Amino acid sequence: MLADDAVDITSYGSIWWTLDRYGVKFSAFSAAAIRSGVLKDYNVLILPNGSPGRYMSAFGSGGVSTLKEWAQNGGIIITVRGASVFAALKDVGLSSTRMVGSDDDNEKDKAEDPKPTETPKDPTDWKTDKDDGIAPALPLIASPSADANKVPVPLPGSIMRASVDRTNRLTYGVTHSEMPVLLASGYFFRYSKEGTNALIFDSKGDKPLTISGFVWEGNTERLLKGTSYLIDESIGSGRVTLFAEEPFFRGIFRSTTRPFFNAVVLNGGI
Template identity: 40%
Template sequence: MATLETTAKNRQSRLQDYYDFRRSALAEAATDRIKRVVIVPGNDPQSAAHVVGLLLRNGIEVTRLRQPLSSGLTHSYISPGTGAGSARTFPAGSYVIDLNQPQRRLAKGMLEPQPSMERSFVQREIGKFQRNRRRGDDADKEDYGFYDITAWSLPMSFNLDAYWTEDAGVGGDAVTDSILPPPAAPTRGASAYVFMNDRPGAARLAFALEAEDFRLAVNHQPVLIGGRTYARGSFVARSQRNPVSLHERIAALGPAMGVPVFPLQTAFPDTGDAGIGSEDVAGLHAPKILVAAGDGISETSYGWLWFYLARELNVAFTPVPLRAIGRMNDLQTFNVIIIPDGSGGRMRRELGDDGVEKLKAWVRSGGVLIGYGGAGDLAANKDMGLSSIASVAPDSGAKADTTAAGNEPPLISSTAPARGRPEWIPGAIFRATLDTTHWLTFGYDRNRIPVFIDGDTFWRPSKGGANVVTFTDPVDSLVLSGFTWPDNTARLLKGTTWAVVENQGNGRVVLFLSDPLFRAFWRGPAKMLTNAILMGPNR
């Protein structure tokens, strides 16, 4: 009551403050290099609409183009550069967020590619870094002053086709809601139904159909039928291999989940050999999922996965404590085990020797183990032996980093960190390269993707498996957003791997360096997780 009374007494000054704050934001827009942000829905209108919905709920103005818009000064979120922008024409239907608006500060905070930091703070932290690099193993280190992550740009977290421009101007109609009109229900398909893996709804539809015991397949090569090309990774439901109820259910579920479904009247391609009946279209086994839980598993990482599976995908799974796996008599009823992030060492202790042996045997008999973060350390543990990944670290006998020496104390110690050891980072966004020939990347139409990394662990490439997502770009092109350490982070990240797939006996191990669902707002890599679940159990 006291707060309400005080607010009422100061009504005029509070309203004036509210007005001045928003009016001053308009004045800032005139001098800022970033004038507007453009989001091109492209092949994934659902993710674009989701981000627009977040903006609208926060009072941020968004328009949608009625006709193409040309700009001479554009910058891509996935291909950053400090030079002049390039010319580009945005298609009709693109979303435009003009930053010359009252909610400019919030809009910029959610959308800007690189958050600004006070120069004095950055210099102070780099000074700590340089001094810490001179201290020995047993010396106290200075704590860094970062409170939280240093990068969070929504166009990057959702892997959107997005740009910011240096030229201003509003175009199109005001967007009042982000609800997309449902696609038309498909007509009856005599041969099959196909839906492309280009949006989050596609995985939801695939899981829903499999939950109703319909059989799906996926094409490993593009298929041209009826004048339409279906990209690699599209889902196929064959009419003759499913109950007659398929026609009714897919016609209802497709529009409900915002997924265009295309009926095919023939299995034969217009040209070539890749038709619906070819070997390039492989059947899928419905996943039966166990999720590791309890001690050793990060509560937040488990929570993000729970929310994604249960709330967004409506997928059933069974949580099981790691310590119980060694005692399970029905482990073979599952074909997918997901281990969220956590402490690899603690996971090993929780599993125990019986759990380790049972998990190894389960994988090699055909199971798919999916893990990220500390679960990678568990898979590579010498007792487990399910992965050949290794953390980036100095070679044995490496000397202290003499490049960190300065003219002031402390003197460099003989046990100071070597130059090949990554320093901890609070959280930044990096540009990774996709192997677009691998099934884990089905549904991605670009060969670059933003990934989030925090901590001090980078992985050397797998020796015998597929390094599906790697950091191959030049060192000065790897950092997309956030704070990193000079002559350390990007240099040591270069040539490492973010996602690995390794065959083990009849099974597979799929590992991600960092949580693909970080804080439940990181969605760009989520399709790789669903691909691993849907397509992994199919060797």
């Protein structure tokens, strides 16, 4: 697991606590160590939440190339929240997903729910529209017309209803068709066109997506529909799994514990 200045200490701590709780030992490495090739003796890398821009600065183009080469040779990369944004950056290219509201988001209001066996036609990239795409911690109170209401306003913390694709390896053992997940950012990920979408926010469902917490009327649910919480893509012989949000927020929220460990075990990590 990456332990560096780019990493949010709370995110790192919640993953550490969860791994320790289940008796899973891990090694902590800096970005410099990863750039130097330390991953050659490992097959799973966890990138906790952190600033996408600081991730890019920490790895640089050389580090990104090292990550991609390692993954293509069979490595498994699991990213969380801001690290998932980093994975989707145009200059990183670890995922085909795009961010809702970005310059490259050409699917506004056109999303359709993916089929479990859906095969993509061609890859897509994403580049940041402002700086490195970091959402503010808390949004200012402003008229939605300021950005034509096409960009997600960051959430301070809400529990949302995700639909489960139970044919996906990442949801093996999940017995319900819906799952509560936490959202506490403005990072909304479009469906992957190159992989699978294990947990999605159904664009055609009759139920409200919001279970509990504050959301922005006319913005949150409308823009969240047709996006994915959990994405899994192949890259060469390896895989990249993206979590849109913290899977175990401060050790309190645990609904995505099984999908997280499935990403490690069922993707070939053990």
